[in-house]
Amino acid sequence: MILDDMSRSVLVLFVIPVLLCAWPGAYVSAEDGYDLWLRYPPVGIELRAEVASHATAIVIPATSAPTAETAITELRTGLSQMLGIDVPTRQTIVDGAILVGTPDSNPLVSGLELPLDDLGDEGYLIRSLQVSGTKITVIAAKSEVGLVYGVFGLLRLIQTGQDIAALDMVNAPKIELRLLNHWDNLDRHVERGYAGQSIWDWWRLPGFVDPRYTDYARANASIGINGAVLNNVNASAQVLSARYIAKAAALARVFRPYGIKVFLSVRFSSPVELDGLKTADPLNPAVRDWWKAKATEIYEHIPDFGGFLVKANSEGQPGPQDYGRNHADGANMLAEALDPHGGVVMWRAFVYAQDNPEDRVKQALNEFKPLDGEFADNVLVQVKNGPLDFQPREPFSPMFGMMPETQLMMEFQITQEYLGFSTHMVYLGELYREVLAADTFVRGEGSTIARVIDGTLHGYKRTGIAGVANIGSDRDWTGSIFGQANWYAFGRLAWNPDLSSRQIAGEWLKMTFSTDPEFVGAATEMMMRSREAVVDYMTPLGLAHIMGTGHHYGPAPWVSDLDRPEWNPYYYHRADSEGIGFDRTSQGSNATAQYAAPVASRFSNLETVPEEYLLWFHRLSWDFQMRSGRTLWEELLAHYDNGVAEVEAMKAAWMSLKSYVDPGRFKKTAQYLDIQLEEARWWRDACIAYFARQSGKSLPEGARPPDRSLEYYMSLEFPYAPGN
């Protein structure tokens, strides 16, 4: 049958969607997770007419700049798919139209005299209005990228089934730099990546521009992410060669209309490695000139280049200390090169040294505190959320709040290096919120981490937050369906660190699967308990860093023979017949003294320390009486058991939701939960077997003994674990 264009559009836009909606068991195409939270399934029949009456047309000027064009295309795509009609664009207002524009680009918008002053460069306003008797919805912003965010904001309301008849909202990001950090190497291996290879096909760039880059940009823009550091912080100097700058420029061209800037991780010794300079000493004039020329070269190709991320004098990376200089000398030299072009330097604070006998968790603040106030205005110091390294749970890093003269930005990890890789369901919205809501007390009560990093506590001019990406070449982007929720939650919290993690989980579920309240309720519960579950079956009561050496997969609390003391799990728990835990009170390493007095005293005092941090700060006998009345040994077991039971409950919850989820995504998640359950049991059994041996304690009455011997668990090896 040959269809003319008209009939074809009728079929595609009206008939097929209607048929599909009338047949509940059908899916538009096999779902494989590629579409993330931007699937735009047809709006339920009961809401469709209502939504359609507020989306009769999109009103835009005759010509628009590329970023506004992005906003319009996204709005049209989303609405047309959800409503099953082709929503037209036009230049004049009609009843039920959506007017999209900035006052500068559209007189219809400026004529409305909307209160846009407080929206900043990226915020938006959405309002339902009557204009001379015609009802319209306006999406307005001062800048075009604000329109992109506004469009995704309106689409989200529709996707999550909210009423759009009487809208009046303003929304602006609280943090300026909202970035993904890709730990992607130029050979496409992703350090700590569990979702396949790097999505950057470096070799074929810039000639071949994979359409996937556009989808990446769309997904990020839809949650407010506005920058991407393309390459690993363990950086190759090559990324600054002319060849690679051209490749990065090709990506920047794709991202630009979505408001996303490109950043690069740079290797401090690049002048030596790329151009044979004798030194990379930051105070050497030839070195300074080299970086200035390099910055100029980059900006010629990428005029809106964001800046550099630097890991220096950390885990073997070169840095200013190789030349007797300090972190500020290094950062400021790069900052000087970028400043004329508007770029920033993000200098990482993840430093600790093998030859430093000091407690590892104290080293970063010790090293950076004397430099407070020394960093240039376009430098941000990027701090991991905890003082150790992305554990299932850590207390917040004491750097937050303690360096008021330095612009600190947050580094979260989205990829699950220490949390079971992509096969464990762990909703990190909970972890992020726990950190952001933590109170540093540095300026009295309410001095939360969120207020440190949004700049309000210390009056920062520049603010930022970064998430180490969990994205790779897998079809579903993150190696698992529920891993997408962590990317989503990171973006939403980067935009507004005060959002509730429960609300974000609900939003994501509705957009990703179904708006059915039964589904959303049960699946939200499952996600919300998943983070505590992983803490319980891996590192309860403040334990940390007891994962397998190198790959960090599975339990290995017994490791105690590595050269670097602080790489040994034993360093962190010190379990023996006397007790367990790391004494960080004034009797021990005194790490507690790095926090503001009220926090220090809360953590130091056994009466007040939160039990979830108990063994992080205290070393206690196995018979120590816990608040539950159990001994510490019994309590530890109870947590391990609870972790396993929680995964069992998560699995059961998921199985009960089968009718709401398409077969592909359902089955994948179910299989992953089986893996998670098996591994939760492995974690429990291996840790219990080991701690029983160290303590000399037998298992309490009724406790299930480990399935295998400790020797068996200790003998396991994982030579091909990914991400290593």
Ligand code: GCW
């Ligand atoms: O978490 C550790 C990882 C390293 C990583 C390092 C860092 C990129 O095990 O793989 O290196 O932290 O954050 O620099």
